[in-house]
Amino acid sequence: MRLVTLKARIDDDACIGCGTCVKVCPTLAIHMEDRLAVIDYEKCTGCGNCEQRCPVSAIKLERREEPKKLYVDPSKVDRKKIKELCKKANFNPEQILCYCTETRAEEIAAAIILGAKTPEELSLLTGIRTGCGVECIQPILRLLKAAGINPKPPEGGWQWYGITPTVWDIPEEVKEKYNKRGFYFDKDVELLEKIRDKE
């Protein structure tokens, strides 16, 4: 669950029309009009990516008059389906995927089962990926992949590029080569599977 209390505001006089904010917005809330950035406040989650990367500091965060709640209630979705999807992606349904918003795997799974097909849609529905904007892209892509969905990154954007390997993908020869250097690949597989399978 994410309570959106902030929104970005662009100073039109300072904006140089570079489009960096468009490329880093996780919910595609910004577009360019006449070489000026324009924000769709329905989509803005106040994550601050645009404010932090604007090269001329033309964007500020400010409080929303009315906070907005982003949440998909997993109890409204067949629990069996949620569990199956999470297990396929190697997650426990209660596992937290986003440390900033405390969004759990079950909520993202529920949103996917209800029809979300991209990281952007999932962010808009649940608020995941709208805190630090850094750490939770892979669990999202893993759950989408487990649901048979392979989304394409936003064209021309830097929001995300692609899915990356998990510990289950590490080739045996790589494990063999590095096992004595403290990486503990197989023991971490054991741990993650214990978490995944815990009722």
Added chain:
Amino acid sequence: MNKPIKPREPRVSQYGIDPKFVKKRIAEYDGFTSLMLRDLFEDTPDVIYPSNRGIEAVEEEVRKSLEKVDMSMIKPEDSVNVCASHHGFTILGGEPYAVLLKVIRDVIEERTGTSNIRLRAGVGLRFRETEEYIKAFGLDKHYKNKAKGVAPIDEGIPIETEIGTLYGIKAIYDADWIVHAHNSDVREVHFHRQVDRAVKPFGMSYARIETRSTYHQNLGPRAANFTARSIFASDFVQSKFAFASFLDMSPVGVVGVDSDNDLYSLNDRLTINGCKYYGKIMTLLGEIDECIVGLDFPCPVPYVFAAGVIYANFTGANVDLYDLDEDLVPYTWYTEAFYGHNGPILENTPPVNPAIKMVVHNYAWTGYPSAFFSREAPTIVVGREQADHFNMDPQNLEYMTHSTIADNLDIAMEFAYNVTGTDKVIVFDGAAGGLNVSENLAKLLVEKAPEVNERVNKELLPKWLKQRGIDPKEVL
């Protein structure tokens, strides 16, 4: 009893409150003292900084260290990116690291003839942090306006590795050669577990969000450290890597400068030093039975530090963070992720250090998701301004939900003493050479130090090194 060490001054930053709101420091109270590491552990190393040689000592040692490095691959017409990270600027006020970066640039130009040398300074979750340091230390001028901060959401490039495609920040690799300029301060032992510490920035501050998410979500708490090695070992990075130069750190300061064309050799040397120098003080802090914690340093909550140990490590001091047989330690993002609706998903998950009875948050920054800390340890934040500052941070919208507010430090301390019933206090205020504590806590630590010293030397250090495949006789 010694006088307290002067805490690090508050710093002007968009991630912290205005320094004018930091009206009093915890170590200023009567009944506080400092414990010098040299008095606790006889084998504490000599340092070049801080010392009576001044900051010039760092400059001299960087030059001396670079003499043994081969730079012949860099031609006069080539471009070079000196890659740096935010963390270095938080050590000893940041000046030693800034000097390292300046001297590296000067020596490259002198030795190779190229002047196309750029500074690329990566960050964690505070995307403008190194922009602030670049200006504060005059690195923009020194690098002739070729210095910039880079962030994990900047434009990326794919990097093919032994385990598949990972992603780096394009601006880190947009030169013919890269130089890795870092430090060996252990900092996030809970994450890296002193495995491949010297390589880690290739999977973190030089990496895109996809790679960082791989580290923190896809591989597991120990295997995660392979993320950085797989990137560094890639043909792409190897084709650009020239050399590395590190401040060799200890909890009491800069021991020296270590530079090498072979990052793995450097890594092995620094692993030994990291386990030895920092392992003892971390083990000693694990002996504290009860205490109030003071946060009082210009860094995000987990990174405030004392005697080389960050608060996040102290929240896990009830477990041996260096012991790789410990899978989940009390705080990592894996551990945090594995808290279900009603607590840890696995029953045997170690709790946040039960010795922490209360946290007095006098001064610490935003820019790191810290709600876990205020949820798991009772926290009192000093000043409405600081509370408001946290409520405006998209990463910390829940931090104040689990905290209470005191109007000033006096009220916060009185509340903490009354509620906890302990007079043992440890302050994470950036003290160099030792740490500021209350007198009763000092007595406890002095009493426990000899046994810890012996245990680390005889039992723990050999085990830690063996787990990492390092034989000191071969490495040193």
